[in-house]
Amino acid sequence: MPWRLVFKNITKHWLRSTLTVGSIVLAIFLLCLLRSLVVALDAGVRASAVDRLVVQSSVSLFVYLPESYEAKIAEVDGVRTVCRWNWFGGYYQEPSNFFAQFATDVDDFLTAYPEVEVIEGSVEDFRRERQACLVGADTASRFGFKVGDNVPLIGALFPRTDGQPWNFKVAGIYRSKKTNVDNSTLFFHTEYLEKALESGESGGPSGVGIFVVQLEPGADRVAVAGAIDEQFAGGPQRTQTNTEAEFQAQFVSMVGNVPLFVSSIGMGVMIAILLAALNTMLMAAREQTRDVGVLKALGFSDGSVFGLMITQSLILCGLGGAMGILLAKATEPVLIYLLSTTFPGYAVTGETLQLAVFVTLGIGVFAGITPAWRAKNLQVITALRATA
Amino acid sequence: MALVPLSYNVRSLWVRKSATFLTVLGIGATVAVLAGVLALRSGFQGLFRDNGRDDIAVFLRQGSTNEGDSAFTRERAEILTKTLDVFEQDASGKPLVSTETYLAVRMFKTDGGETNVPVRGVQPTTFAIFGDDVRVLEGRTFTLGADEVIVGDKIASRLRDGGLGDTIQFNTTPFRVVGVFHHAGAFSSEIWGDRDRLMEALERPVLNRVIGRIKPGVDIGWDDEDDKPKSGLALQLDADPQVPCKVMTERQYLMSQSAALGAVLLVLGQVLAIIMGIAAVFTATNTMLSALAARTREIGILLSLGFKPWAIFLSFLFESMLLGLFGGVVGCVLAYPIHGTETGTMNFNTFTEVAFAFRLTPELLAQAVGFSIVLGLLGGAWPAFRAASMEPTRTMRRE
Numbered sequence A: 001m002p003w004r005l006v007f008k009n010i011t012k013h014w015l016r017s018t019l020t021v022g023s024i025v026l027a028i029f030l031l032c033l034l035r036s037l038v039v040a041l042d043a044g045v046r047a048s049a050v051d052r053l054v055v056q057s058s059v060s061l062f063v064y065l066p067e068s069y070e071a072k073i074a075e076v077d078g079v080r081t082v083c084r085w086n087w088f089g090g091y092y093q094e095p096s097n098f099f100a101q102f103a104t105d106v107d108d109f110l111t112a113y114p115e116v117e118v119i120e121g122s123v124e125d126f127r128r129e130r131q132a133c134l135v136g137a138d139t140a141s142r143f144g145f146k147v148g149d150n151v152p153l154i155g156a157l158f159p160r161t162d163g164q165p166w167n168f169k170v171a172g173i174y175r176s177k178k179t180n181v182d183n184s185t186l187f188f189h190t191e192y193l194e195k196a197l198e199s200g201e202s203g204g205p206s207g208v209g210i211f212v213v214q215l216e217p218g219a220d221r222v223a224v225a226g227a228i229d230e231q232f233a234g235g236p237q238r239t240q241t242n243t244e245a246e247f248q249a250q251f252v253s254m255v256g257n258v259p260l261f262v263s264s265i266g267m268g269v270m271i272a273i274l275l276a277a278l279n280t281m282l283m284a285a286r287e288q289t290r291d292v293g294v295l296k297a298l299g300f301s302d303g304s305v306f307g308l309m310i311t312q313s314l315i316l317c318g319l320g321g322a323m324g325i326l327l328a329k330a331t332e333p334v335l336i337y338l339l340s341t342t343f344p345g346y347a348v349t350g351e352t353l354q355l356a357v358f359v360t361l362g363i364g365v366f367a368g369i370t371p372a373w374r375a376k377n378l379q380v381i382t383a384l385r386a387t388a
Numbered sequence B: 001m002a003l004v005p006l007s008y009n010v011r012s013l014w015v016r017k018s019a020t021f022l023t024v025l026g027i028g029a030t031v032a033v034l035a036g037v038l039a040l041r042s043g044f045q046g047l048f049r050d051n052g053r054d055d056i057a058v059f060l061r062q063g064s065t066n067e068g069d070s071a072f073t074r075e076r077a078e079i080l081t082k083t084l085d086v087f088e089q090d091a092s093g094k095p096l097v098s099t100e101t102y103l104a105v106r107m108f109k110t111d112g113g114e115t116n117v118p119v120r121g122v123q124p125t126t127f128a129i130f131g132d133d134v135r136v137l138e139g140r141t142f143t144l145g146a147d148e149v150i151v152g153d154k155i156a157s158r159l160r161d162g163g164l165g166d167t168i169q170f171n172t173t174p175f176r177v178v179g180v181f182h183h184a185g186a187f188s189s190e191i192w193g194d195r196d197r198l199m200e201a202l203e204r205p206v207l208n209r210v211i212g213r214i215k216p217g218v219d220i221g222w223d224d225e226d227d228k229p230k231s232g233l234a235l236q237l238d239a240d241p242q243v244p245c246k247v248m249t250e251r252q253y254l255m256s257q258s259a260a261l262g263a264v265l266l267v268l269g270q271v272l273a274i275i276m277g278i279a280a281v282f283t284a285t286n287t288m289l290s291a292l293a294a295r296t297r298e299i300g301i302l303l304s305l306g307f308k309p310w311a312i313f314l315s316f317l318f319e320s321m322l323l324g325l326f327g328g329v330v331g332c333v334l335a336y337p338i339h340g341t342e343t344g345t346m347n348f349n350t351f352t353e354v355a356f357a358f359r360l361t362p363e364l365l366a367q368a369v370g371f372s373i374v375l376g377l378l379g380g381a382w383p384a385f386r387a388a389s390m391e392p393t394r395t396m397r398r399e
Helices: A003-012 A014-041 A069-074 A106-112 A123-128 A137-143 A190-198 A221-231 A244-255 A258-287 A289-297 A302-338 A350-377 A380-385 B006-015 B017-049 B074-083 B124-133 B195-201 B232-238 B250-294 B296-304 B309-338 B362-388 B392-397
Strands: A052-057 A079-087 A101-104 A116-121 A132-136 A150-155 A166-176 A186-189 A210-215 A239-243 B056-061 B097-108 B114-122 B135-139 B148-152 B167-170 B173-182 B191-194 B209-213 B245-249 B342-347 B352-357
Touching: A003 A014, A003 A289, A003 A302, A014 A258, A014 A302, A014 A350, A014 B250, A052 A221, A052 A244, A069 A079, A069 A210, A069 A221, A079 A106, A079 A190, A101 A106, A101 A190, A106 A123, A106 A186, A106 A210, A116 A123, A123 A132, A123 A166, A132 A137, A137 A166, A186 A190, A210 A221, A221 A239, A239 A244, A244 B114, A258 A289, A258 A302, A258 A350, A258 B017, A258 B250, A289 A302, A289 A380, A302 A350, B006 B017, B006 B309, B017 B250, B017 B309, B017 B342, B017 B352, B017 B362, B056 B250, B074 B097, B074 B209, B097 B124, B097 B195, B114 B195, B114 B352, B124 B209, B173 B195, B191 B195, B232 B245, B245 B250, B250 B296, B250 B309, B250 B342, B250 B362, B296 B309, B296 B392, B309 B362
Parallel strands: A101 A186, A132 A166, B114 B191, B148 B173
Antiparallel strands: A052 A210, A052 A239, A079 A101, A079 A210, A116 A166, A132 A186, A150 A166, B056 B209, B056 B245, B097 B114, B097 B209, B135 B173, B148 B191, B167 B173, B342 B352
16 A cells, blocks of 8 residues: 555645644544533442442432431441431532532541542541531642631521631541542531531521431341331331432432433534545545546556545544544543532543544544545546546 | 626535535534524523513522522511512502422432422412413312412423322322413422422421512612622612511522523533534635635636736635535524423522423524634635735646
8 A cells, every 4th residue: 555645645735634633633522521521420320339328308308307317227227327418508708619518427427438538637637626627629729728727618508696607627638539429528527517506506407418328248228228218108207218329310310411412412523523524535535536547557456545545534533533532631630620510520431532432433434435435436547537 | 897706606616516515514513513502591591581570579588599598487478578568469458479488399200210399389379479470271270278289381291290180299298289380481390389288298397488579669679790789679678687688580580590500501502612613614724725726727817817816815705604604504404403392401509400492592593603604704714815815827827
């Protein structure tokens, strides 16, 4: 195969080649980006632990369960620890500075979530002090929180009667080893919230948002979940106990048609680049008609002419695809940071990259095959007679 | 002789059918994607904006951003409804003001997924306030004091147990669906029932919001741009010693609910438009460059006939603009079938699902076509410049 000619043909129209490669770079990048967003949606589901159950109200996310349930759940066979989680719903300075905060039973939380790794500060301080909190690494870097800092949070759901913000002391900064826990949450002691509610320092709903149950090794998840729900079937609040994966999946289900919507956009992008690549290859082929005639007259086989055309297409698309993939991978850390609150778990996974490679090759072949086929079947005489 | 005849460009596009066709389709795909995102946004925002009323005031707890986290005790709500002299009265002289309870309730969809449906406990005056905006289509409305509900027509068929005659269980109390009601806005994705019965069944200790029809001439005075009270009633209630609260018109409230998702969709649309737009400009440039290469001699002839370089420039630019225009039209045609398609998405403020339809308005279509023309012009600029700066003698010498 005339490799030098492949190279010459591509560089001869360098502007056209650059523009074609450029549009493929953008399209492949966009494809990776969109797919990574969809991946991020159910990242939490896939990383969920199998030994944890979540007990919530069967009526609504916004209904609280009675405190007394904790002891009753703990008595169920197969339950190792029970940990209370309460949504705090506060904000730092401005309502737009959103990140999640949970009041939780610190000791049980740390046992049940081995994936939460404290990278700065001390776990002991967090356990010991009532106003201490553990902050996710993303939130810490977003607002510049450091170990030892005081973080004032305005309680939108739990307004303090004196009108002042709540004070939390950063005891540690964590990073999660798995995507089921994001790196932007603030965890603090349930007791801190409880005491303030009891003494009337703060208003707000009482009760428990969810209970996270850690199972004994070897316990039957379905049986334990059934036993818990059975206990409260007659009220006062009916419960729904799910595995952590099912609990996370309900949020994904709520997002509804978004994955379908994003996939349709992805299809639109693919069609657009396919047409662009095909357009370029057809233009190139038309100009090279005479060259093909000359090659054939010199004795090059139909096969090598076919190869010549399709190789040009594959090189252009491959170059664009590779750069698009590199761009997607290079922007990954920036996008993880930017999307940490809206799409925690954004990741350009191996599967996404495989898909991108597959699409790139597919487009290269598809765009090259028509002109290559035409060139292969071209009569020498017709080809030589063609004008540029 | 000034301009190159426009028919020259049209014929030129026709001669190069395949390149023209592919470029137009490529631009079309870009425009269709953009139009789709904008239609989603317009459908979602329109649902809220166009169905909110300016003569209805919504009262929320201070610091809350939606009715889900707003709360009034019965006593505080009563102070508002009894002491404020701003409400319209019905024929019998009763003020048109009502208190509501609101909860996002977990329910199953017919396709098996879970969703959160807003359940609103209302009073008889609620219907009087909204008048004909809320009307029962099938069955009847619920009886006061009975365990009955009516379901919005947008979700009645999407919910398991949401149809007429079905039974919905709220915690431990079963409620019967006795009617299906219609509202042009977001209420059609809700379930309504008797306020007191729902408060008891769902164990809601507090009310969520107060709404009332305002007398003409009363200044509500909420500034939705800055999200703070500016004058009139809003300023007065902000500093009220007994029941400090937020008050805004229903339209302002609903618009604030759709702002977050609307902004996300707008950013998504812009990012897509920019990235895909650049790719489309590249394609258009390629096409025009190849048109240029094929017509080098023709340009030479035109120049020697006395056409000025700027006429050549305009001629090429016009041709490229035509490509963009056709692309825009194709894009609109491709995107048009989604107009009116029903879909559901989450209102992230209240974690509830809202059903709405994609909406392609004439303005949106005009925007899309305008965008595609810009793409064409940008793509054609460089090739047109190249064409205009050619020398007749050199171009004619080429075989």
